[in-house]
Amino acid sequence: MNTLQNFSKGIIKENPVLVLVLGTCPTLATSTSVTNAVGMGVAATAVLLCSNIVISALRKIIPDKVRIPCYIVLIAGFVTMVQMLVKAFAPALDQSLGIYLPLIVVNCIILGRAEMFANKNKVFDSAVDALGMGAGFTLALILMAAIREVFGNGSFMGMPIPVLSDNKISIMTMAPGGFFVFGCLIALVNKFSANKPKKKEFGCAGCPSAAACGKASCAEQGVTASD
Amino acid sequence: MTKLIIILLSAVFINNYVLSRFLGICPFLGVSKKMDSATGMSIAVIFVMLMATAVTYPIQMYLLTPNDLGYLQTIVFILVIAALVQLVEIVLKRYIPALHKSLGVYLPLITTNCAVLGVTILNIDEGYTFLEAMVNSLGSGLGFFLAMVMFSGVRSAIEGNDIPESFKGLPVTLVAAAITSLSFLGFGGVIENLFA
Structure with missing residues (x-):
């Protein structure tokens, strides 16, 4: 796999949010405005x-x-560093991201990439993979935040949009709007992805607890786990 | 006392961890297919949330804050939670095998559950006392339980319906979650006025 493919797979083919469905919590929580989305994407x-x-x-x-x-x-060490940098240089962003900044520690995308890619590949390839995945995460966040901010708040990056700002659908920036927009976006991706037939389930492939999760789904089907 | 009740009720209904704070979405979507596993997972979460708060709160108050080590919070908390979950699993396996059999599968999943780390950090950020922090953790756990059980009911109602091809699987689940969380919006402002 050449470097360019390695980079671009994170953005389209294996987009961490819309295709692998990892890191849903920060995606839903911080996509209320485009500024937040950019901040979260860059930090992650x-x-x-x-x-x-x-x-x-x-x-x-x-x-x-x-x-x-x-x-x-x-x-956790790197998250602490980022947290301190954000606190020092972008206090407004720190305010609006709040608890979701330290929670980058438990973001499945990061542990998932460590487990699936970084521990088997060279340093340069891993760095490129990280940049691609990070870009994919950021772009997906911005897309979702743009939809929610434009319709929910009638603005884009804080600039009001003429007609929409008088007709806000404020539910879009609230919790239900987040779930709804995310569901519709994934349905859209399903519609346009070429090798579609596979029905998409919640993606835990990259999650470090996938093995235990497998056991949980065994228990779900009434099969007793072997140990 | 009134304050404790307000903390408890608002943690369960208004600031519901899953449906309004978006913490713990992974287990919410992943393990809510069947009522049994939803219940098992939520009981394990309540248990670990209470334990984690009981351990991390004193660490923050008596170890980190007096020594000016507040910036170590994230690292210390995640390590404490990971170690705690392992410990709980070992203890349960040895002394209460029946409980281990029903909860054991879910325990390892909880380490990387953002709701647990989230509740411990929020307890500190909100400046709660120890008792208030414990009540908040209990409320958050109960809120998680409520959301999981409700949603597993909703999911079993979705199954077998005629759904457009591209919405099958995860998308329709998310849209259902949107409607479920819409029902929780109705609680906004109710609880503060209840005791006013």
Whole structure:
């Protein structure tokens, strides 16, 4: 796979939000305005880039058995750094992202990329993968935020739009609007994706707890897990 | 006392973790297919939320804040929660095997559940006392339980319906979640006025 493909797969073919369905919590929560979406996207991309580079560089040193705790500590460290930077240089953004900034630690996209890509690939490839995935995440967030802000608040990045600002559908910026827009966007992606037939379920593929989740779905079907 | 009741009720209904704060969406969408697993998962979440608050609150108040180490909050909390979940699993397996059998599957999933980390951080941010923090955690857990159980009912009603091809699977689930969360909007402002 060449570098360009490696980069672009994160944006379209394996878009973390709309195709892999990872990191739904921050997507729904911070897409109320485009400014928030950009801030969240950039913060998550920065953490993803740093963690992918370091995890990929350390992939031969970290023992396999304790890799998940190691990844979590590394990621938490980078999140703390980003948190402090945002607090210092963009206090307004810190206010509006609030709790979702420290919660980047448990964002499935970051752990998922560490698990699926960075621990098997070279440093440069991992960095490119992180940038692609980060861009995909940011673009999906901006798309969703644009829809919600334009209809819900009648503005785009804070600039009012003539007719819409007098006819706000404020439900769009509230919780139900988030679920609704996200559902419609995924349906749209389903409609236009070429190899569609596979019915999309909630994507846990990249989640580190996927193995345990498999057990949970076994329990769901009444099959007893082996251990 | 009134304040505790207000905290409890608003954590369950108004600031519902799943439906209005968007925390814990993964288990909400992933494990809500069947009523049994939805109940099991939510009980495990309530349990871990209470334990996590009981441990992280003193750590923040007696260890981090007095020593000016507030910036370590994120790292310390996530590690404490991860270790705690492991510990709980080991203890349950050894002493209460029946409970372990029903909750065991869900415990590892909870480590990376943002609702648990979220509730511990919010308790500190809101400046609650220890008792208020515990009540808030209980309320958040109950709110999670309520949302999960309600939604698993909604999902079983969706199954077998005639849904447009591209909406099958996740999209229709999300639209249903939108309608479920719409019903919770009705609680806004009710609870403050209840005791006014």
